[in-house]
Each structure stands twice: as structure tokens, then as C-alpha cells.
Amino acid sequence: MAGRAAEPEVIWARPERTGRGPRPAYTRADIAAAAVRIADAEGLDAVSMRRVAAELGCGTMSLYNYVPRKEDLYELMVDAAGGEHELWEPGGDWRADMLRVAHQSRALMHRHPWLPRLMSPVYGFSPNALRYLEHCLACLDPLPAPYGTKLELIAMLNGIVTTYVTNELATAERTRSLPWSQEQENAMRIAYLGGRIATGEYPRMAAAFAQDAGPIDLEAVFERALGRMLDGFEPRR
Amino acid sequence: MAGRAAEPEVIWARPERTGRGPRPAYTRADIAAAAVRIADAEGLDAVSMRRVAAELGCGTMSLYNYVPRKEDLYELMVDAAGGEHELWEPGGDWRADMLRVAHQSRALMHRHPWLPRLMSPVYGFSPNALRYLEHCLACLDPLPAPYGTKLELIAMLNGIVTTYVTNELATAERTRSLPWSQEQENAMRIAYLGGRIATGEYPRMAAAFAQDAGPIDLEAVFERALGRMLDGFEPRR
DNA sequence: TGACTACTACGTACGCTGTACTTAGTGAGG
DNA sequence: CCTCACTAAGTACAGCGTACGTAGTAGTCA
Structure with a gap:
């Protein structure tokens, strides 16, 4: 909580794909969906980096290529859930x-x-x-x-x-x-x-x-x- | 979060002292004060059972005689902070x-x-x-x-x-x-x-x-x- | 008084966590 | 073709909550 200094950027500011090197095996949507699936089924405390990686079928540390900090994984989850909001044409009231x-x-x-x-x-x-x-x-x-x-x-x-x-x-x-x-x-x-x-x-x-x-x-x-x-x-x- | 069954009692229902055996070295107020001190100075994440025990000057597991679960330590902290509320005679408005x-x-x-x-x-x-x-x-x-x-x-x-x-x-x-x-x-x-x-x-x-x-x-x-x-x-x- | 027993104290150990660091492999750009 | 940014993954570390077992202490009752 106190001494973090290296990478304070918000995850939405960094591009999902840069174009160089091998193409990533998963999208952010994949990762968010996996985390949400775990949280829905077993509770938020079951969402660990290891568990999400296992759910995706990749090594634990590979996840850190997509999500620099666990907090960012949470942001992905919140955004994915927010995507379920149904948006309609306002009716004037x-x-x-x-x-x-x-x-x-x-x-x-x-x-x-x-x-x-x-x-x-x-x-x-x-x-x-x-x-x-x-x-x-x-x-x-x-x-x-x-x-x-x-x-x-x-x-x-x-x-x-x-x-x-x-x-x-x-x-x-x-x-x-x-x-x-x-x-x-x-x-x-x-x-x-x-x-x-x-x-x-x-x-x-x-x-x-x-x-x-x-x-x-x-x-x-x-x-x-x-x-x-x-x-x-x-x-x- | 799911399978807790043994001791669901709230800490305020259990008496602080039963009278049998050696008298406890600390009161709940002591423990709460120590935890609050740590949280104020270093943030809530610094409040661990080990850290609070060290602050009190006792072994880590001794703390579990006073506080069955960490959640109960949190309750003690909230109550201690709540004690700082100044209560006055209401003025009619x-x-x-x-x-x-x-x-x-x-x-x-x-x-x-x-x-x-x-x-x-x-x-x-x-x-x-x-x-x-x-x-x-x-x-x-x-x-x-x-x-x-x-x-x-x-x-x-x-x-x-x-x-x-x-x-x-x-x-x-x-x-x-x-x-x-x-x-x-x-x-x-x-x-x-x-x-x-x-x-x-x-x-x-x-x-x-x-x-x-x-x-x-x-x-x-x-x-x-x-x-x-x-x-x-x-x-x- | 002595035995009993509930209680305190605390060390060890286990399984879990986030993540720093390292190494190997891959594929697009100059 | 070479270069180098990037992906992938393993190992390791410090820290966590706490189950369990053991030793000591002091009120209670025969």
C-alpha cells in the first residue's frame, strides 16, 4: 500500500497488443471471463493468480504478461461485469x-x-x-x-x-x-x-x-x- | 468463506474473562489499541496477527486466546474507533x-x-x-x-x-x-x-x-x- | 491439602498468497 | 538475415492465517 513506484499506469492506458513478437495466447476478455467464472462459483477469495492461470491453462507467471498487478485483474473483472449492463434508449422520464x-x-x-x-x-x-x-x-x-x-x-x-x-x-x-x-x-x-x-x-x-x-x-x-x-x-x- | 462451522459466535457474546486459570496478560482494549496503532501508522494491510502480537510483546498464537479469528480482531478495532465518537445532549433540532x-x-x-x-x-x-x-x-x-x-x-x-x-x-x-x-x-x-x-x-x-x-x-x-x-x-x- | 481441570502461553508446521527474477523461445521490422 | 521486443514459464522468497500439540498456571472441589 505504501511503497509502489515502478508502474502506476492504469491498465486501460496500455494497449492490449503491440504487434511485435509472438501473438498472445489469450485476450483480456478471456482472462476476465475466467476470473469472473471462478469468483461466481467459489467466491472472490478463490480468485488468485495461480487459480486464474490454471483455469486458463497457462503457467502462473505468464498471467503477469497480461496483468501487471492483481489489482488490474480486479479491474478487468469489474469491467467485464459492467459489460452486462443493458443500455436502452432513454424514454424521457x-x-x-x-x-x-x-x-x-x-x-x-x-x-x-x-x-x-x-x-x-x-x-x-x-x-x-x-x-x-x-x-x-x-x-x-x-x-x-x-x-x-x-x-x-x-x-x-x-x-x-x-x-x-x-x-x-x-x-x-x-x-x-x-x-x-x-x-x-x-x-x-x-x-x-x-x-x-x-x-x-x-x-x-x-x-x-x-x-x-x-x-x-x-x-x-x-x-x-x-x-x-x-x-x-x-x-x- | 464457505465451510466455516465450528465457532460462529460473535465475539461480543463471549465474556472477556471467565475467572478460571491464570489471568490474561492483556485486555481486549489493549489488543484493539495495538491494532489501531499499527493500522493508523502503517495501513490496514500491516495489521497481521504476527504484527499485532509483536506490538503487544507476546507470541503470535497467544493472540488466538483472545481473538478466535482475524475478523474478530477487526471487530475490536471498529469498536475501539467507535468509542471515539463524542456523544452530546441532543438540542432539539x-x-x-x-x-x-x-x-x-x-x-x-x-x-x-x-x-x-x-x-x-x-x-x-x-x-x-x-x-x-x-x-x-x-x-x-x-x-x-x-x-x-x-x-x-x-x-x-x-x-x-x-x-x-x-x-x-x-x-x-x-x-x-x-x-x-x-x-x-x-x-x-x-x-x-x-x-x-x-x-x-x-x-x-x-x-x-x-x-x-x-x-x-x-x-x-x-x-x-x-x-x-x-x-x-x-x-x- | 492435594487432585482436577479450565485456562493461558507459545513454538512448530502447513498450505496458501503475490510477485521478483531468470531463462528459453518466437516472430515481425529494419 | 539479424535483431530485439515480446511471450511463456519455472523457481524462489517472504509473508499470511491458523491447526495442532505441549507446557505451565491458578481457581475449584473432595
């Missing part, structure tokens, strides 16, 4: 179009649960990220606002989608991976929280848990969050 | 109080840049997380809304703070770690983006970059995002 964008991003992240973890550097300017950004701007054409505001809207939307899907995935993961049932998990959680609450130090949390104990509809929560966020950009305020 | 909460969280994350990366499991119910949550609810007492809505507000606020600070930190890291100056970095970025834009595939991005080329005030962006989000919870809508 920016709110509806942005909601559709958000739901599609959410579906994409549920299909590739490793995606949110790799999205922290927000803007990598990969080819598909540029296409996505341009499409969002096209959806926002009907909104009377400067481009700066539109970019802020897009950033905020992406942030909310990432945040909420991360939460959804963590919840699902907990539910699935534990050897107990969902009820046992909830019972244990309530027992622990109940013990803390019983101290009387947290009267409002006690009231909150007494008020609604039913299971929460995460999709509805997501929908409400989106709506509230988009409200903040309505021009007639 | 929930909007002002929540803004203050957000700015304090932001400052906390800037002081401990590793914090956002460890916050993905959103709610760990650590002692200080409970105190923080209760305090937020107290700030929201004047807001006429059910507790479910208030919890959604708090979650959304935390998500936005984390998202934006992550972005700020990534930007700062790029600026600092590269061997070139900020201008060179910008020039290179603009050269690359300019090349992509020159293809004519991204007319709106071209317009956006033509419209405002000045440096962006990240704090102002953060402030606007917060304001828009809180607008969505105003009762008089």
Missing part, C-alpha cells in the same frame, strides 16, 4: 430511467456478489464504465440541471446501490452460511440484544425493537432509499 | 444534530482511514455501536416518524458517509502515493479521457468535461449529498 438503472445495477450485483467489494475505487474509467456513465447522462437529459449536478446524482445513486446491496448480501450470507436455522439465529441475536437492552442504557433501542419485530423487506427499504434520494434532485423545489 | 453526527463520523474516518474498509458488515452490535445507535435515535426524538423510518435514516446516513469518505480517501491516496505531481496526474487523466472522448462515442461526457474543468470541492459535495438525503425525511412533504 429521468426518474423512471434512473430507477431502472438502479434496479439493473442491483440485479447485476446479486448475480456477481463479489462486485460491490471491488467497486470502492468508484471510478476506474474502464471502457464499460464510460459506456455506463454516458448512458446515465443520456437518461438525465430531461433533467434541467448542470452536468456537475447530474454527475453528483449518478455518484450518489451508485453509492446507495452499492451500500444497500452490500448489506443485502451480508444478510443473505449470514442466513445461508450458519449451521443453525434463521429462527435460531434471530433468537440468539434477540437474546444478546435483549441482554444489552435490559440494562436500561438503551431505552430508544428497546422501544424500536418493541415497536416492530417483524422481518424487514429489504427490497422495499432499497426502493424507499432510492425514492428519497431522487426527491432531493427534483427541480421544482 | 434533529437535522442539525444528524449533520453533526455525520461530520463527526467523517472526521473519525479521516483520522482512521482503514475504518471504511472494515464497516461493510454494517451492524456488528458492538458495545460502542449500540451507544452510537442509541445516541442517533435520541437526536431523532423530535422527528415525528416511526422507529423503522428513523433506523432507515440512520442506515442511509452511515452509508453515505462511508461511501463519500471512501471516495475522498481514494482520491487523497492517489494524489499522495504517485511519484508525479497532481497536475501531471490530471494531465494524464485528461489525455486518456480526451482520447476516449475524441472518438465521439461519449458526447455528453465531452460536454460535461467541457462545462466545468475546475477542481471539485469534495467537502461541499459531501454536504450537498447529506442535505439532499435529509430532505427526503422532512415530515412536511
Whole structure:
């Protein structure tokens, strides 16, 4: 994290092929597809340079001819997933179009649960990220606002989608991976929280848990969050 | 990530001391402080079990008596940082109080840049997380809304703070770690983006970059995002 | 009091990681 | 044809999380 100095270039700036020497055995798309296949099937932690090389059928170190650092492999993966975004002709209702964008991003992240973890550097300017950004701007054409505001809207939307899907995935993961049932998990959680609450130090949390104990509809929560966020950009305020 | 079955308990459920056998040489606070010290000084990647044990002055495997998994060490760190939150008596203006909460969280994350990366499991119910949550609810007492809505507000606020600070930190890291100056970095970025834009595939991005080329005030962006989000919870809508 | 036993402490070892470095082979440009 | 940038791959190293086994310690109970 600290002492890297040699090659700070972003991978999209270097050409995939220079024309000299033997032609490469694999394309970036091949490599990204292999990594995505592994991550989808076995989780992001299973994506190692050795494992991807094995999946491709080449030596481990050969991979470094295509991908100078592992971080760049991640960038390839994010770009490949971004390529699955379906881009349509905007219909003139920016709110509806942005909601559709958000739901599609959410579906994409549920299909590739490793995606949110790799999205922290927000803007990598990969080819598909540029296409996505341009499409969002096209959806926002009907909104009377400067481009700066539109970019802020897009950033905020992406942030909310990432945040909420991360939460959804963590919840699902907990539910699935534990050897107990969902009820046992909830019972244990309530027992622990109940013990803390019983101290009387947290009267409002006690009231909150007494008020609604039913299971929460995460999709509805997501929908409400989106709506509230988009409200903040309505021009007639 | 898949096959863990033995000890799924959360660390806060197990008592720090049972009373039997020799008394432990360190407290959880000691361990958390050591890990935080390392993370602050050398980055999160420098926090390894060996390194923390060395910082404490004990053998590597002794640490596992206190912290069953490394993930639990992370929980200790997040809780320790959360303890730095200053909790005040709410003043009756929930909007002002929540803004203050957000700015304090932001400052906390800037002081401990590793914090956002460890916050993905959103709610760990650590002692200080409970105190923080209760305090937020107290700030929201004047807001006429059910507790479910208030919890959604708090979650959304935390998500936005984390998202934006992550972005700020990534930007700062790029600026600092590269061997070139900020201008060179910008020039290179603009050269690359300019090349992509020159293809004519991204007319709106071209317009956006033509419209405002000045440096962006990240704090102002953060402030606007917060304001828009809180607008969505105003009762008089 | 002594025996028991839960607990702390910690060294060794295993399988895994990213990747620096080295060597050999290939094929297009001058 | 020669040259040299490029691909391919093997070896090696430092570091990681942690399973396992052993030795010592101190509260608890007969």
C-alpha cells in the first residue's frame, strides 16, 4: 500500500497488443471471463493468480504478461461485469430511467456478489464504465440541471446501490452460511440484544425493537432509499 | 468463506474473562489499541496477527486466546474507533444534530482511514455501536416518524458517509502515493479521457468535461449529498 | 491439602498468497 | 538475415492465517 513506484499506469492506458513478437495466447476478455467464472462459483477469495492461470491453462507467471498487478485483474473483472449492463434508449422520464438503472445495477450485483467489494475505487474509467456513465447522462437529459449536478446524482445513486446491496448480501450470507436455522439465529441475536437492552442504557433501542419485530423487506427499504434520494434532485423545489 | 462451522459466535457474546486459570496478560482494549496503532501508522494491510502480537510483546498464537479469528480482531478495532465518537445532549433540532453526527463520523474516518474498509458488515452490535445507535435515535426524538423510518435514516446516513469518505480517501491516496505531481496526474487523466472522448462515442461526457474543468470541492459535495438525503425525511412533504 | 481441570502461553508446521527474477523461445521490422 | 521486443514459464522468497500439540498456571472441589 505504501511503497509502489515502478508502474502506476492504469491498465486501460496500455494497449492490449503491440504487434511485435509472438501473438498472445489469450485476450483480456478471456482472462476476465475466467476470473469472473471462478469468483461466481467459489467466491472472490478463490480468485488468485495461480487459480486464474490454471483455469486458463497457462503457467502462473505468464498471467503477469497480461496483468501487471492483481489489482488490474480486479479491474478487468469489474469491467467485464459492467459489460452486462443493458443500455436502452432513454424514454424521457429521468426518474423512471434512473430507477431502472438502479434496479439493473442491483440485479447485476446479486448475480456477481463479489462486485460491490471491488467497486470502492468508484471510478476506474474502464471502457464499460464510460459506456455506463454516458448512458446515465443520456437518461438525465430531461433533467434541467448542470452536468456537475447530474454527475453528483449518478455518484450518489451508485453509492446507495452499492451500500444497500452490500448489506443485502451480508444478510443473505449470514442466513445461508450458519449451521443453525434463521429462527435460531434471530433468537440468539434477540437474546444478546435483549441482554444489552435490559440494562436500561438503551431505552430508544428497546422501544424500536418493541415497536416492530417483524422481518424487514429489504427490497422495499432499497426502493424507499432510492425514492428519497431522487426527491432531493427534483427541480421544482 | 464457505465451510466455516465450528465457532460462529460473535465475539461480543463471549465474556472477556471467565475467572478460571491464570489471568490474561492483556485486555481486549489493549489488543484493539495495538491494532489501531499499527493500522493508523502503517495501513490496514500491516495489521497481521504476527504484527499485532509483536506490538503487544507476546507470541503470535497467544493472540488466538483472545481473538478466535482475524475478523474478530477487526471487530475490536471498529469498536475501539467507535468509542471515539463524542456523544452530546441532543438540542432539539434533529437535522442539525444528524449533520453533526455525520461530520463527526467523517472526521473519525479521516483520522482512521482503514475504518471504511472494515464497516461493510454494517451492524456488528458492538458495545460502542449500540451507544452510537442509541445516541442517533435520541437526536431523532423530535422527528415525528416511526422507529423503522428513523433506523432507515440512520442506515442511509452511515452509508453515505462511508461511501463519500471512501471516495475522498481514494482520491487523497492517489494524489499522495504517485511519484508525479497532481497536475501531471490530471494531465494524464485528461489525455486518456480526451482520447476516449475524441472518438465521439461519449458526447455528453465531452460536454460535461467541457462545462466545468475546475477542481471539485469534495467537502461541499459531501454536504450537498447529506442535505439532499435529509430532505427526503422532512415530515412536511 | 492435594487432585482436577479450565485456562493461558507459545513454538512448530502447513498450505496458501503475490510477485521478483531468470531463462528459453518466437516472430515481425529494419 | 539479424535483431530485439515480446511471450511463456519455472523457481524462489517472504509473508499470511491458523491447526495442532505441549507446557505451565491458578481457581475449584473432595
